[in-house]
Structure formats: C-alpha cells, structure tokens
Amino acid sequence: MTPTSLATPQVPVTTAVPELSSAAVALAERFGLPFCTTEQAHALDFVLLLGFDGLELVWQHQPHKQKLHPLQLSFTHGKQAWRQQLGGGKQEAVVRAVGVAKGYRPKVLDATAGLGRDGMMLAHAGCTVALLERQPAVYALLRYAVEQAQQDERIGAWVTERVTVLPFGSLLAEGSLRADIVEWAPEAIYLDPMFPERGKTAAVKKDMQMLQQLVGADSDADGLLPAALALASYRVVVKRPASAPYLAGQKPTSQVVTKKHRFDLYIKKAYGSANTTSSSV
Ligand SMILES: C[S@@+](CC[C@H](N)C(=O)[O-])C[C@H]1O[C@@H](n2cnc3c(N)ncnc32)[C@H](O)[C@@H]1O
Known part of the structure; x- marks a missing residue:
C-alpha cells in the first residue's frame, strides 16, 4: 500500500x-x-474496531x-493521562x-x-482549542478520545469547556478558507504536518508510525502556511x-527550539495589541 494524505482512504467501523x-x-x-461486518473487514488494510475497551x-x-x-x-488512561494530569503544562x-x-x-x-x-497540552495550559483533522479514521479516534475525556471526572470539566473537535476536513476547502473556521476566528493557528523523514528514524513512536502509514507525508503542507497567516x-x-x-x-519571526524539534513562530502582532509587528516575542 502506498499511503497518501491527499487521497483519504475510507476506514470503516466494525466490531x-x-x-x-x-x-x-x-x-x-x-x-x-x-460500517462493515467482521467478514467484510477481513480483506481491508485498516479498520476501526469497537470493543468493550x-x-x-x-x-x-x-x-x-x-x-x-x-x-x-485515550487522554484519561495510559501515557497521555499522565501528561494531562502531571505534565509540564x-x-x-x-x-x-x-x-x-x-x-x-x-x-x-x-x-x-x-x-x-x-492540542490537549494547549487546552491544559488554559487555551480554548479547536481540533481539526482531515483523515477520517484519525478524526474518529480523536473525537472518541475527546468525548471520553469530556466525561471523565478528573479532567472532564476543562476538556468540555476548552476543547472542540471540528467536523473533519482541512482549513482549506477547494482553495478557500472553510467558513465555519473563519467564523470561529482563531487568534493563533498551530500547524504540525507530517514530515516525511520522521519514519526513517528508529525513535519514531509506534503510534506515530501507525499514523504515518495511514496518513503518509502531508505533501501539500506548504499551502497551509499562507492560509493560516491570513486567518490567525x-x-x-x-x-x-x-x-x-x-x-x-x-x-x-522567531523560534522555540528543543532537542528534536523546532517551533517556528510567525508573529503578525503581539497578543493584546492592535498593531501589526514583526518583532520577536
Ligand atoms: C504529525 S500529525 C499531528 C500530530 C499532533 N500535533 C499531535 O500532537 O498528535 C499530522 C496530522 O495532520 C493531519 N493533517 C495534515 N494536513 C492537514 C490539513 N490540511 N487539514 C487537516 N489535517 C491535516 C494529518 O492527517 C495528520 O493526522
């Protein structure tokens, strides 16, 4: 199978x-x-399997x-739960x-x-966050996990208040900015498109390897930057x-650098100011 994020393969739900x-x-x-039956699911590369867990x-x-x-x-069990409750904030x-x-x-x-x-780290730190994902199966996992988190007694209150999963799709729909997102009026836009070389290092996490196999490289990612700059x-x-x-x-404009990653900041203006600026944070 040659995955590509531009053709989004349909992954059915089964049990x-x-x-x-x-x-x-x-x-x-x-x-x-x-939806498909288990018999129909046999031949498929990927399925979304609903079980008691x-x-x-x-x-x-x-x-x-x-x-x-x-x-x-899951944001309530395992590694991610640890991050949300005790993580660096x-x-x-x-x-x-x-x-x-x-x-x-x-x-x-x-x-x-x-x-x-x-996105959840940002919400945990107090931001109101809208999550947008275009791969339908990834969107399903994400929405399911956020809905579970919203019902959790420890983190449900802030997740419900601050996190929204938008209907699946892209910021750009047929070359134009998506109307519901324009209306949501984001102050900041965060982009982390799949980068092709990630899969070649042994350090790539297992869940990211799975995502990479399904999603492929986001080869159209360059187009997101001008769109995001127009909207944020x-x-x-x-x-x-x-x-x-x-x-x-x-x-x-400036950067936040960690051992493995770089966060490139494109600043239109300082928070709270009315004027456009090109100075660093
Ligand atoms: C590297 S992953 C993001 C990981 C994420 N930051 C996290 O913390 O889990 C990139 C994701 O962006 C999605 N994606 C890429 N281009 C997109 C677009 N134009 N619109 C919506 N989602 C997109 C891909 O389907 C993929 O699931």
Whole structure:
C-alpha cells in the first residue's frame, strides 16, 4: 500500500462483539464513516474496531517485519493521562511557542490535530482549542478520545469547556478558507504536518508510525502556511523536526527550539495589541 494524505482512504467501523453491533453502527453514522461486518473487514488494510475497551485503529495486513499494535487513543488512561494530569503544562515547548508564558490564553486552532497531544497540552495550559483533522479514521479516534475525556471526572470539566473537535476536513476547502473556521476566528493557528523523514528514524513512536502509514507525508503542507497567516489574528506556530526546512520556505519571526524539534513562530502582532509587528516575542 502506498499511503497518501491527499487521497483519504475510507476506514470503516466494525466490531467483533455481537452485543456492540448497534453501538458500532451508531458510532459510524455519528462520525460520518462506513460500517462493515467482521467478514467484510477481513480483506481491508485498516479498520476501526469497537470493543468493550473502546475504539482502536487496527492495521491488519502489516509487512512481516512490522509489529504495530492497534492504536487506541485515550487522554484519561495510559501515557497521555499522565501528561494531562502531571505534565509540564506551561513548561511545554508547544505552550511557550503559542505564547501562553506571556500570561495570555489565546484561542487556538490546531489545524493538523492528529492524535491531539499538542492540542490537549494547549487546552491544559488554559487555551480554548479547536481540533481539526482531515483523515477520517484519525478524526474518529480523536473525537472518541475527546468525548471520553469530556466525561471523565478528573479532567472532564476543562476538556468540555476548552476543547472542540471540528467536523473533519482541512482549513482549506477547494482553495478557500472553510467558513465555519473563519467564523470561529482563531487568534493563533498551530500547524504540525507530517514530515516525511520522521519514519526513517528508529525513535519514531509506534503510534506515530501507525499514523504515518495511514496518513503518509502531508505533501501539500506548504499551502497551509499562507492560509493560516491570513486567518490567525496574532500568530502561526509551525512544529518541524530540528533539521527540516521552513514550511513553504518562509523564514519565521522567531523560534522555540528543543532537542528534536523546532517551533517556528510567525508573529503578525503581539497578543493584546492592535498593531501589526514583526518583532520577536
Ligand atoms: C504529525 S500529525 C499531528 C500530530 C499532533 N500535533 C499531535 O500532537 O498528535 C499530522 C496530522 O495532520 C493531519 N493533517 C495534515 N494536513 C492537514 C490539513 N490540511 N487539514 C487537516 N489535517 C491535516 C494529518 O492527517 C495528520 O493526522
């Protein structure tokens, strides 16, 4: 299979548990995805499997050397739960890059939401966050996990108040900015498109490998920068691997640098100011 993010393969919802059949059909319908029976699912590369433990993305026909476990996304259990409850908060580089350290809590569009880790960090730090994802199966995992988190007694209150999962799709619909997103009026836009070389390092996390297989390289990512700059009122932040070229070849205003990544900041104006500025934060 040659994955590409531009053709978005349809991944159906299925279940191996007869008692969950009607729940799986309802979930598929609510999320705008097809449903299929286990027999129909056999031949497919990817399925979204609903079980008693939740929804998971299963890569069924992996090459011999690959051994990727099903991908289940949760903000209330496992690694991500730890991050949300005890994690760095304001210290996280993504949070500093978006500008929360200045004491402002911007309204952020995470326009390449993926597995929602960065978006949830921003919401945890106090930002109002809209998550936008175009790959329908990734969107399904993300929406399912956010809905679960909204019902959680420890983190449900802030997740409900600050996090919205937008209907799946892109900031750009047929060359124009999507109307519902223009109306949402983000102050900052965060971009973290898939970068091709990520898959070549051994350090790539397993869940990201799975995502990469499904989504491929976001080869149209350069087009997101001018669109984001037109829409964000204050700044656009782009996450890149440390050695990657600038998105769309455009030099940022300033940067937040970590060991593996770089956050390129494109600042239109300082938070709270009415004037456009090109100075650094
Ligand atoms: C590297 S992942 C993002 C990871 C995310 N920052 C996180 O913390 O989990 C990139 C994601 O962006 C999505 N994507 C790429 N281009 C997009 C676009 N134009 N609109 C919406 N989603 C997009 C891809 O489908 C993929 O799921």
